[in-house]
Amino acid sequence: MSQKEPTLFDSYRELYRPYVNAVNNRLAKYQLYTSQWVVLRLIRVKGPFTQAEIAKETRVEKPSVTRITQKLIDLGYVETKQGEDKREKYVRLTVLGEEVYEQLQKELTDFLKDLTEGISEEDLKTARNVLNQILQNVLRG
Template sequence: MRIEQEFFDAYVALYRPYINRANSILTAYNLYSSQWLILKDIAKHGTTTLADVSRRRQIEKPTANKVIKHLLELGLIQSEQGEDRRVKNLTMTEDGVDLYDEVRKKMDEMQREVLQDVDQEQLETMITNFEKMKI
């Protein structure tokens, strides 16, 4: 087996169980990993737009719109008319910030557990290598 194939097989073997573990935490908050990633993006960037979230997360606008609609319904984010009437600005609500902080702590704990056997230098090397990959 080629080393490239082994790499991607190892990646896939890690990815799906990670998403399942993340979803086991998130479902208690009526969220899934795709929704969490968008909520995290809004928390990180502050006021933003659907187009910006879609670009940063590399997802189609209709998909981002569906997820954002769910987050709006949960009262975790709010949408306000921007200066350009075609653009709506998205921000976290107070409830969204509170939930984000609570979930972030649980996700941090889970991630530390997953990475407990990986030292800091190895982790930094993996991050650097992932950033070098082009898809």
């Protein structure tokens, strides 16, 4: 009775650091960290977005987006353009950013494929749905 079975949440948390560190190792080649990669990928796949939109999509505050965007600009991966509304800054990939995205997307896809070795497509889908449902439950608080 004192040895409780680990729950989904235990497994979830146990995986976090090893997973993020492993991804960061792959990103280091391009001087990126996961938080920056998440934004680069977001604006590439669903963008362009203003910084306010990025904040909303990624559920982080505006100052965090400023910092991430600034880092991506310093690296030459994105550029900003003033919007119609002069307060807004649209963020979009540069040519270099596109190249880096394409390359990393490939490398990470391969890596993540390795991480799911031995797991059926069906189980992966179930796991994804479970995490999505939990996210909905967390957000409705």
